[in-house]
Amino acid sequence: MKKVALLGPNTFSEEATRHFLGEEAFEYVPFKLISDVFMATASGETDLSVIPIENTLEGSVHLHVDWLVHEVDLPIRAEYVFPIDMNLIGFPQPNPEPDASNPYSHIRKVLSHHVVPAQCSKFFKKYLSGAEFEAVSSTAEGVRLATVQNDSTVAAIGPAVAAASYKVPILQKEIQDHKDNMTRFLLVGKEAEELPESDKMKTTILVTLPEDYPGALHQVLSAFAWRRINLSKIESKPTKKKLGNYYFYIDIQGALDSVLLQAAIQEIEAIGCQSRILGSYPSYLFTSKSEA
Numbered sequence: 003m004k005k006v007a008l009l010g011p012n013t014f015s016e017e018a019t020r021h022f023l024g025e026e027a028f029e030y031v032p033f034k035l036i037s038d039v040f041m042a043t044a045s046g047e048t049d050l051s052v053i054p055i056e057n058t059l060e061g062s063v064h065l066h067v068d069w070l071v072h073e074v075d076l077p078i079r080a081e082y083v084f085p086i087d088m089n090l091i092g093f094p095q096p097n098p099e100p101d102a103s104n105p106y107s108h109i110r111k112v113l114s115h116h117v118v119p120a121q122c123s124k125f126f127k128k129y130l131s132g133a134e135f136e137a138v139s140s141t142a143e144g145v146r147l148a149t150v151q152n153d154s155t156v157a158a159i160g161p162a163v164a165a166a167s168y169k170v171p172i173l174q175k176e177i178q179d180h181k182d183n184m185t186r187f188l189l190v191g192k193e194a195e196e197l198p199e200s201d202k203m204k205t206t207i208l209v210t211l212p213e214d215y216p217g218a219l220h221q222v223l224s225a226f227a228w229r230r231i232n233l234s235k236i237e238s239k240p241t242k243k244k245l246g247n248y249y250f251y252i253d254i255q256g257a258l259d260s261v262l263l264q265a266a267i268q269e270i271e272a273i274g275c276q277s278r279i280l281g282s283y284p285s286y287l288f289t290s291k292s293e294a
């Protein structure tokens with residue numbers, strides 16, 4: 003059985019990955035910290051790692067992108083996009099005071115993953131303005147810690163599976179800013195993986211410009227544009243070597259073995275850019291949790 007490292011247990015990472023890869027062929031190995039999730043596969047302890055990389059409401063998870071680019075050499079083997087429903091989880095007030103405008107005014111502390119406040123900003127503003135937010139290693143860890151404290155003034159925001167597993171009530175369901183909140187997960191690993199069929203392939207490359215000169219990025223983009231290669235994402239990120247030096251993280255629709263993409267990369271290198279391929283992989287979209 004192949005081993006898959008992920009943030010866990012009871013996290014969104016685990017829920018999405020079990021949904022995608024199923025229960026038969028893979029063993030899921032939970033880790034508390036995302037650095038341990040990366041290192042498990044880098045060291046050979048596991049075959050694959052699951053990395054939440056981007057969310058509809060919050061954008062890229064920068065810490066995870068940095069790990070993928072700077073700390074490990076693990077090619078991307080697949081991406082899957084999965085719906086994320088955030089829930090307010092905790093113990094109800096023992097003697098509820100009638101506060102019609104805010105049933106959660108007694109909550110003083112909220113535990114969750116650091117990406118969560120941006121996904122639930124409206125709920126925080128409306129109901130949790132009197133609460134302190136404490137970032138923990140995952141949403142599920144927040145639920146576990148809130149359960150251990152057994153105090154109605156401490157709540158967590160996380161997956162329904164964590165509430166069920168730790169036997170703590172859901173106070174309010176689906177508190178994310180938009181109902182169609184989705185997170186993009188990457189599966190990374192040293193070896194190629196046999197995965198379900200997908201009609202959509204993507205390639206991710208990093209491009210570093212030779213120096214900061216007028217039109218450099220335009221030249222890079224035109225190498226893709228005139229070949230009609232579609233980019234689905236481009237983001238500039240600091241190289242971390244010198245202030246003001248950036249590389250570009252580019253997601254391309256299509257497989258690396260396409261003649262046009264090979265030619266575009268050669269052209270970019272010919273004008274003095276450095277490129278690094280992070281992976282060429284199938285992409286899967288799950289719009290509902292019931293979809294197989």
Ligand SMILES: O=C(O)C(=O)C[C@]1(C(=O)O)C=C[C@@H](O)C=C1
Nearest residue numbers: 013014015054115117140141185
């Ligand atoms: O904490 C979890 O449950 C995770 O799986 C991590 C994570 C993330 O890092 O984006 C995954 C999905 C949600 O966007 C919130 C948190």
